Amino acid sequence: MSEQEKPRQESHPECATGQDLGHLRRRYLQGGLDEDNTDVDPMRQFETWFAQAQEAELLEPNAMVLATVNEAGMPTTRTVLLKKFDHGFVFFTNYGSQKAKDMARNDQVALHFNWLPLERQVKIQGRAEKIPTKESMSYFTSRPEGSQLGAWVSAQSEVISSKEVLLSEFARLKDKFKRGKIPFPDFWGGYRVVPEVMEFWQGGDNRLHDRIEYRRDPKNDQAWLKQRLAP
Numbered sequence: 001m002s003e004q005e006k007p008r009q010e011s012h013p014e015c016a017t018g019q020d021l022g023h024l025r026r027r028y029l030q031g032g033l034d035e036d037n038t039d040v041d042p043m044r045q046f047e048t049w050f051a052q053a054q055e056a057e058l059l060e061p062n063a064m065v066l067a068t069v070n071e072a073g074m075p076t077t078r079t080v081l082l083k084k085f086d087h088g089f090v091f092f093t094n095y096g097s098q099k100a101k102d103m104a105r106n107d108q109v110a111l112h113f114n115w116l117p118l119e120r121q122v123k124i125q126g127r128a129e130k131i132p133t134k135e136s137m138s139y140f141t142s143r144p145e146g147s148q149l150g151a152w153v154s155a156q157s158e159v160i161s162s163k164e165v166l167l168s169e170f171a172r173l174k175d176k177f178k179r180g181k182i183p184f185p186d187f188w189g190g191y192r193v194v195p196e197v198m199e200f201w202q203g204g205d206n207r208l209h210d211r212i213e214y215r216r217d218p219k220n221d222q223a224w225l226k227q228r229l230a231p
Contacts, residue, residue, distance in 0.1 A: 029190060030118065031119075064089070065111060111126075131189065
């Protein structure tokens with residue numbers, strides 16, 4: 001076979017070696033979950049699980065993945081920190097950020113808590129709404145000075161030329177506000193995700209995981225319907 005007739009060998013980037021991860025397995029044996037040992041109210045059930053995540057001293061137990069959908073219909077995720085939960089789940093961000101733009105167009109979002117050491121997950125689907133400015137201001141004033149300045153410095157999700165740009169602006173604002181309180185930025189604040197669906201997942205042996213789902217009762221939006229899902 002001549003050089004011209006030899007089949008071409010596809011070249012692959014060195015980093016694209018490919019790995020088979022099928023051997024990465026573990027058994028989930030920490031506990032079970034059923035309809036009888038879960039609360040009738042998913043927010044109270046979340047409160048119980050969150051307290052247990054704190055007691056277990058998990059790293060950032062309030063870290064949650066927020067999923068939104070952009071103008072092209074593409075879902076996007078990022079991790080944000082839960083700062084309060086009541087009848088919903090509250091987090092804070094810049095109103096000019098990509099997540100805020102997404103929520104302005106489509107307020108249907110999803111949240112996900114992943115507490116792997118406890119072999120637990122919580123999945124939430126709901127509607128995002130801005131919290132009152134007074135509530136945002138109250139939280140802003142409770143933040144450390146550096147975090148307050150950070151809210152002013154970062155035009156979140158915008159392209160910047162280098163980190164030095166941020167550090168320079170941080171130093172400038174720190175000097176500017178050194179003689180008084182840092183003002184509340186009107187382009188920053190909180191959102192509350194009001195849940196419509198909540199699922200509590202507990203790992204089970206032989207991949208027979210426990211999944212208890214709550215959905216708002218269509219006949220009474222103050223009540224919840226609870227059911228088991230197949231793993």
